[in-house]
Amino acid sequence: MGSFPVTTTEFLNPLDHEEFRKQAHLVVDFLADYYKNIEKYLVCSQVKPGFLTDTLPDSAPTQPQPLEAILQDVQNHIIPGLTHWQSPGFFAYFQSNGSTANFLGEMLLTGFNTVGFNWLASPAATELEIVVMEWLLKLLQLPKSFSFSSEGGGVIHGSTCESFVCTLVSARQKKMNRIDSSKRDSTNLWSNLVVYCSDQTHFSFQKASQIVGINPNNVRVVQTTKSMNFQLCPNALLKLIKADVRAGLVPLYLCLTVGTTPTTAVDPLGILCEVAKQFDMWAHVDAAYAGSACICPEFRHFLDGVEGATSFSFNPHKWLLTSLDCCCLWVKDRSDLTKALATDPELLKNYKENEYSKKVVDYKDWQIALSRRFRSMKLWMVMKSYGVSGLREFIRRHVKMAQHFEALLFRDKRFEVVVPRNFATVCFRIAPLSESSTEEDVNRLNKKLLESLNGTGDVYMTHAVVENIFVIRVAIGATLTEEKHVNMLWDMVQKHANALLGSKELES
Numbered sequence: 259m260g261s262f263p264v265t266t267t268e269f270l271n272p273l274d275h276e277e278f279r280k281q282a283h284l285v286v287d288f289l290a291d292y293y294k295n296i297e298k299y300l301v302c303s304q305v306k307p308g309f310l311t312d313t314l315p316d317s318a319p320t321q322p323q324p325l326e327a328i329l330q331d332v333q334n335h336i337i338p339g340l341t342h343w344q345s346p347g348f349f350a351y352f353q354s355n356g357s358t359a360n361f362l363g364e365m366l367l368t369g370f371n372t373v374g375f376n377w378l379a380s381p382a383a384t385e386l387e388i389v390v391m392e393w394l395l396k397l398l399q400l401p402k403s404f405s406f407s408s409e410g411g412g413v414i415h416g417s418t419c420e421s422f423v424c425t426l427v428s429a430r431q432k433k434m435n436r437i438d439s440s441k442r443d444s445t446n447l448w449s450n451l452v453v454y455c456s457d458q459t460h461f462s463f464q465k466a467s468q469i470v471g472i473n474p475n476n477v478r479v480v481q482t483t484k485s486m487n488f489q490l491c492p493n494a495l496l497k498l499i500k501a502d503v504r505a506g507l508v509p510l511y512l513c514l515t516v517g518t519t520p521t522t523a524v525d526p527l528g529i530l531c532e533v534a535k536q537f538d539m540w541a542h543v544d545a546a547y548a549g550s551a552c553i554c555p556e557f558r559h560f561l562d563g564v565e566g567a568t569s570f571s572f573n574p575h576k577w578l579l580t581s582l583d584c585c586c587l588w589v590k591d592r593s594d595l596t597k598a599l600a601t602d603p604e605l606l607k608n609y610k611e612n613e614y615s616k617k618v619v620d621y622k623d624w625q626i627a628l629s630r631r632f633r634s635m636k637l638w639m640v641m642k643s644y645g646v647s648g649l650r651e652f653i654r655r656h657v658k659m660a661q662h663f664e665a666l667l668f669r670d671k672r673f674e675v676v677v678p679r680n681f682a683t684v685c686f687r688i689a690p691l692s693e694s695s696t697e698e699d700v701n702r703l704n705k706k707l708l709e710s711l712n713g714t715g716d717v718y719m720t721h722a723v724v725e726n727i728f729v730i731r732v733a734i735g736a737t738l739t740e741e742k743h744v745n746m747l748w749d750m751v752q753k754h755a756n757a758l759l760g761s762k763e764l765e766s
């Protein structure tokens with residue numbers, strides 16, 4: 259009696275449905291205003307390190323605070339420290355384009371808040387994922403062999419790095435199983451496994467190899483060249499593999515890219531997958547950015563040869579109106595994944611004994627973690643809301659704007675489009691001014707141009723260095739970007755180049 263702590267505040271119900279309705283509406287209004295005013299913000303945040311850690315209190319509030327006050331804090335303290343990825347002036351990295359349908363999907367999946375590690379933990383989460391992965395497979399015209407109707411199947415991961423880790427582990431397990439167990443010396447084999455990529459491959463492949471424990475000396479990086487448009491050269495690859503085999507090493511995994519991060523180069527898939535097959539290697543095709551474009555029939559040829567791959571992945575969270583995190587991975591043989599990643603804990607066995615156990619997919623065995631978000635909900639919402647025609651239209655609009663920007667560059671002799679444009683990313687620079695200007699001078703000039711453009715806060719672009727050439731990358735793909743923004747960018751590029759080249763002339 260009397261031993262209960264007496265509280266003065268009312269008991270909180272964090273899922274009171276009327277409070278939920280009221281507060282969620284406030285947040286939607288807040289975001290609608292954010293999108294309405296997004297062009298008023300500097301695209302790339304200009305704050306200094308510590309801007310927030312030095313400003314916000316160093317302990318959590320003791321008493322509950324009203325939503326209005328919290329949103330005021332978001333406006334005053336958080337938004338200044340955001341780089342506005344949804345801004346129409348965002349041309350950096352690769353875009354992560356948002357959409358209303360995606361937002362609604364995120365609301366639903368967060369609202370349901372299921373943890374669908376196995377089928378029974380939320381049958382709809384598992385089966386909707388199967389449905390959308392089959393829809394996408396058809397849309398991308400991926401070979402039947404990647405489908406659930408054959409031995410394959412698809413899964414939604416959080417990132418490409420996760421897909422790399424899971425397929426690397428699967429490739430290793432497969433290799434171990436293939437090698438006669440009497441001859442198997444696992445420590446020796448593990449340290450002898452070799453993986454192959456190019457110097458244009460995304461750095462998350464290096465990271466994944468590190469995580470998996472590939473011997474750091476056994477990550478082969480094929481050098482690419484501008485003269486070959488930065489494609490992975492089959493002959494150079496073959497040479498490396500043969501040398502490794504002669505040295506007693508074991509080729510394991512080949513990472514190919516459709517739409518590389520620096521310049522959107524496309525590796526010749528068909529012939530490279532042949533090489534992989536010849537040496538019994540796993541061939542993965544990473545189309546993180548460019549995969550989305552391949553839903554349009556006119557761009558599908560970039561995936562030609564994918565039928566020779568062991569696995570394929572792309573990120574709707576870049577260019578298919580879906581937000582982080584959403585990386586779609588397909589494999590030709592789903593048992594490759596489950597043999598390497600399955601666990602069978604007692605706690606999750608409650609339906610295993612019944613008739614369903616053989617019929618269902620337990621996605622926990624297709625990924626790193628056990629728990630998983632209901633990500634298919636947002637992809638399903640996006641595909642239903644915009645339809646195939648809407649999605650294609652959306653991609654084509656970006657490609658058209660990129661063509662337009664490229665045409666403007668072609669017309670002005672001072673500029674050079676450094677690599678052929680394949681999708682909606684244009685790589686350009688101020689061309690060497692004369693025969694006598696060194697590559698270093700030109701690079702310095704282009705770096706200055708990029709800095710002065712980004713310094714305005716109206717646009718944000720990033721660069722790449724390929725074969726010692728500094729290129730400015732213009733990735734056109736933010737949802738709100740329109741032709742007028744591309745024209746504005748072009749005006750700015752000219753104005754800032756004039757200023758730079760003008761002073762250059764005065765110097766000499």
Ligand SMILES: *Cc1c(COP(=O)(O)O)cnc(C)c1O
Nearest residue numbers: 417418419460517518519546547
């Ligand atoms: C962006 C990118 C990745 C990594 O993407 P995540 O967002 O980490 O999944 C991998 N490969 C390529 C080619 C990329 O452009």
